[in-house]
Amino acid sequence: MNIIEKILEKSKKIDATIILPEANIDERVYKAAKILLENNLCKLIVFGTENEFDSTFKSKNCKIIDIKSFPNLKEFANQLYELRKDKGLTRFQAKKLISQPDYFSMMLLKNKIADGVVAGASWTTANTLRPALQIIKTKPGKSIVTGAMLMFKEGKTPLLFADISLIENPTSENLAEIAISSAEFYKKFVGTPKVAMLSYSTNGSAKGELVKKVQDAVAIAKKSCNFLIDGEMQADSALDKQTAKKKGINSAVGGQANVLIFPDLNSGNIGYKLVSRLGGYTPVGPIMLNLNMPVNDLSRGCTVNEIVNTVLLTKILI
Numbered sequence: 001m002n003i004i005e006k007i008l009e010k011s012k013k014i015d016a017t018i019i020l021p022e023a024n025i026d027e028r029v030y031k032a033a034k035i036l037l038e039n040n041l042c043k044l045i046v047f048g049t050e051n052e053f054d055s056t057f058k059s060k061n062c063k064i065i066d067i068k069s070f071p072n073l074k075e076f077a078n079q080l081y082e083l084r085k086d087k088g089l090t091r092f093q094a095k096k097l098i099s100q101p102d103y104f105s106m107m108l109l110k111n112k113i114a115d116g117v118v119a120g121a122s123w124t125t126a127n128t129l130r131p132a133l134q135i136i137k138t139k140p141g142k143s144i145v146t147g148a149m150l151m152f153k154e155g156k157t158p159l160l161f162a163d164i165s166l167i168e169n170p171t172s173e174n175l176a177e178i179a180i181s182s183a184e185f186y187k188k189f190v191g192t193p194k195v196a197m198l199s200y201s202t203n204g205s206a207k208g209e210l211v212k213k214v215q216d217a218v219a220i221a222k223k224s225c226n227f228l229i230d231g232e233m234q235a236d237s238a239l240d241k242q243t244a245k246k247k248g249i250n251s252a253v254g255g256q257a258n259v260l261i262f263p264d265l266n267s268g269n270i271g272y273k274l275v276s277r278l279g280g281y282t283p284v285g286p287i288m289l290n291l292n293m294p295v296n297d298l299s300r301g302c303t304v305n306e307i308v309n310t311v312l313l314t315k316i317l318i
């Protein structure tokens, strides 16, 4: 069994309820929900009216909620207002937002009516993540949420790429936290993390603001954890032992990195897509790390199978 199959097998044994807020508006989510219910893989909450769903959804493992007639809607609007009034949210705005499936999902989660949310097949990443960041917030002891992608290819070491979906221009402190959080995830679910802090420079071969940002991040990360973290280094030094040696990287990370931390969102997002399209790796995720409760974002190009896997992945983060 490969690592992805192992993670998914583990997930199947976890008893959890996941919200799929787009099952009534996106055919792929509807089909994924059916697969999850038919195979007893997960309990679900979907939104809409009974007549929008077939008999598979009328089981004890699925709750269909019509947001407009949800008994606690007013209470949820009040809670949202109280949570966000200091940020300028008015009662009127809270009442309006709570009727939207994205905000309503997060309030169900916050009230522990469900254990996780998977959304974003039909709306943008920002639509899924903004309410999650505002309502669910980061775990105690963490200051940022980051999006990581597990990159898998049969016979190759599984790789974790971060940040690939959330933080446009991370500071050195942000990069250090992204590195540590990614290493924690890798250690928990895959194996011993070897973290490379990527740059266009290796070991001071170039100078400039962008290089210094990564060098500072390495120093901060090394001070705050015992994981194997090294950099700044180029991708070839991270993945090829001989190149690493030639360029003066002698640590256990050089040429053997399995957690790759990108200096910004452009490089992270472009990087995982290139490795997937040209290198034949399968991306699994994105996995949102450090949220108080699991919320995962789908790509609008996602397939039914990817939705099923994202739901299973979300369960292991509970």
Ligand SMILES: CC(C)(COP(=O)(O)OP(=O)(O)OC[C@H]1O[C@@H](n2cnc3c(N)ncnc32)[C@H](O)[C@@H]1OP(=O)(O)O)[C@@H](O)C(=O)NCCC(=O)NCCS
Binding pocket: 087, 125, 126, 127, 129, 130, 133, 134, 138, 143, 144, 145, 146, 164, 165, 166, 167, 168, 269
């Ligand atoms: C997620 C995102 C929408 C949030 O930005 P925004 O809507 O402009 O809102 P703000 O920056 O005002 O942040 C909203 C709240 O989230 C918090 N937040 C933003 N990014 C955060 C992060 N990475 N970790 C933790 N909290 C975060 C802010 O502190 C703020 O909290 P507050 O309102 O309680 O003070 C934005 O970072 C974004 O669009 N990122 C890129 C996502 C994307 O398009 N990815 C595409 C590739 S898949």
